[in-house]
Every structure is written in structure tokens, then in C-alpha cells.
Amino acid sequence: MELRAAIVSAAEALAGSGLRFEDFDKAACNEQLWHLTKEGGFRIREDAAPANGIRDIFSNGWRYATECATATVIAVYRGVLATMREPDFNSLFSGLLLYDWHTDSDLRLTVRQDAKESFPGDLLYFANPDFDPDDAIWRGENVVKISDNLYYGHPFGIVPGETIVAGLNRHRRPGSSVSAYLKDDVVYPDYAYLSQFAAVGDPRRIFARIGSRRYVW
Incomplete structure (x- = not known):
């Protein structure tokens, strides 16, 4: 699927963008493009196009x-931008x-319970249930799945799941073995809904539903 591949490509690009890791x-x-909110989020300026704001994160990550x-949400928006008509994206x-998981309703993010049946471009979460309360930023790690047992997580980069688990375990409560x-x-976003804004229409596209999930080829 085009959007899945675009989200993976965006995650790979974000890993090399220079984006810094901070709470x-x-x-x-x-x-120049974003307002920094008091909560630590980025809100696009009224005189800036959202598409330009997203691109700037990848070209000026520092x-x-x-x-x-x-970071994972940024990768999703960049993937959507890569596959959508730019005026539609800006609109x-x-x-x-x-800011965190405060996403636009037009992404139509869906949550499903079955990480064993996940695909490249899906967003997953590594939990650290016994994290050190003095280092709460390590309570878990949101990731984009790149391929089988390969994930993009900020600030880990693109690494196997075992690397993320080991990294989180270094920030557990002292003495913890959990x-x-x-x-x-x-x-994942609503691929069928977003496909109507595709940058290049393709009459050969096939829409299908498998179980609770919708697909576009």
C-alpha cells in the first residue's frame, strides 16, 4: 500500500533528520513556521502552510x-503528505x-488489539511498566514498524525490538526485574478515507475489507 510505504519512508527519513529528543x-x-505551545506542542503559524511546516522538520531537524x-505522529503526517494532493493536505x-497523541480527526486513527498481526507503517508501543518515576520520559516508547522486528523509535533510531526493550529496561525503578x-x-490511519485525496488517481485501485481492517491496493 502506498501510504504504508510512505509512512515507513518518512520514519526512516526522520531517523536521520537530526530531530532532538526532549520531554x-x-x-x-x-x-518561523510553528508556535511552541506552553504544553510543548507545535502549532502551525497562521501564515504558514502545514505542508511546509512538516517538510521543515525533515530538512531542519536540528x-x-x-x-x-x-515523533511517530510526525512520520504519519509526512507519509500522508507524500501521498496526498498538497492543497488537500493544507485544507x-x-x-x-x-503534540503527543493530539492528532487531527482527519487521520481517523484506529486502534486494534493484536500486535502479532501488525504491518509496516503501523504504530506500536513498547511499555515500561516499572519505569523510574524520576525518569518518566522512559515510561514507554512509541514506534513505527519498519519491517519484521525492526522499528523506528525516537531517539533509538531504526532498531530491533530487543534494542528498545533493553534501552527501556535501563530506566526501570532501581532493583526492578519487570x-x-x-x-x-x-x-493506523484510515487508509480508505485518505485514499480519496491521493496525489495521483489510479483507476486500478482495489478496495477490500479483511476482518475489521480496510485496505487499498
């Missing part, structure tokens, strides 16, 4: 700092806010 209280953005949830996501683990939650 919300130390977040940073290019304020100007930006955020945590893992916002659908006007007033765009990048390991981090991959949760069953699988999050």
Missing part, C-alpha cells in the same frame, strides 16, 4: 526537539498541532 518542557521548533509519541490539516514489552495496541 515536553524542553521542546523546541522552528518558530531546530526541533520532542519526545517519541510526537484538511489547517491549524495543525503536533521487563519492558511490546503491547498489543496497533494504531
Whole structure:
């Protein structure tokens, strides 16, 4: 699927963008394009196009700092932009806010419980149930699935799941033996809905539903 592949490509690009890792209280953005909110989110300026704001994160990543949830959402928006007509992107996501899981309703994010049946481009979560309360930014890691047992997570980069688990385990409560683990939650946008805004129409596209999921080829 085109959008799935675009989200994977966006995650790979974000891993090499220079985006810095910080909690919300130390977040940073290019304020020529974004307003930094008091909560640590990025809201697109009224005189800036959302598409340009998203692209800037990838070309000037060093100007930006955020945590893992916002980073994964940025990858999704960049994937959508790569597959959507730009005027539609700017219209659908006007007033765009990048902050944790506060996503635009037009992404129509869906949550399903079955991480064993996940696909490249899906968003997953590694939980760290016994995280050190003095280091709460490591309570878990939001990731984009790249391929089998390969994930993009900020700030880990593109690594196997075992690397993320080991990294989270280093930030557990002192003396804890409770390991981090991959949760069953699988999050993905509404591919069928977003396909109507595709940059290049293709009459050969096939729409199908398998179980609770919709697909576009």
C-alpha cells in the first residue's frame, strides 16, 4: 500500500533528520513556521502552510526537539503528505498541532488489539511498566514498524525490538526485574478515507475489507 510505504519512508527519513529528543518542557521548533505551545506542542503559524511546516522538520531537524509519541505522529503526517494532493493536505490539516497523541480527526486513527498481526507503517508501543518515576520520559516508547522486528523509535533510531526493550529496561525503578514489552495496541490511519485525496488517481485501485481492517491496493 502506498501510504504504508510512505509512512515507513518518512520514519526512516526522520531517523536521520537530526530531530532532538526532549520531554515536553524542553521542546523546541522552528518558530518561523510553528508556535511552541506552553504544553510543548507545535502549532502551525497562521501564515504558514502545514505542508511546509512538516517538510521543515525533515530538512531542519536540528531546530526541533520532542519526545517519541510526537515523533511517530510526525512520520504519519509526512507519509500522508507524500501521498496526498498538497492543497488537500493544507485544507484538511489547517491549524495543525503536533503534540503527543493530539492528532487531527482527519487521520481517523484506529486502534486494534493484536500486535502479532501488525504491518509496516503501523504504530506500536513498547511499555515500561516499572519505569523510574524520576525518569518518566522512559515510561514507554512509541514506534513505527519498519519491517519484521525492526522499528523506528525516537531517539533509538531504526532498531530491533530487543534494542528498545533493553534501552527501556535501563530506566526501570532501581532493583526492578519487570521487563519492558511490546503491547498489543496497533494504531493506523484510515487508509480508505485518505485514499480519496491521493496525489495521483489510479483507476486500478482495489478496495477490500479483511476482518475489521480496510485496505487499498
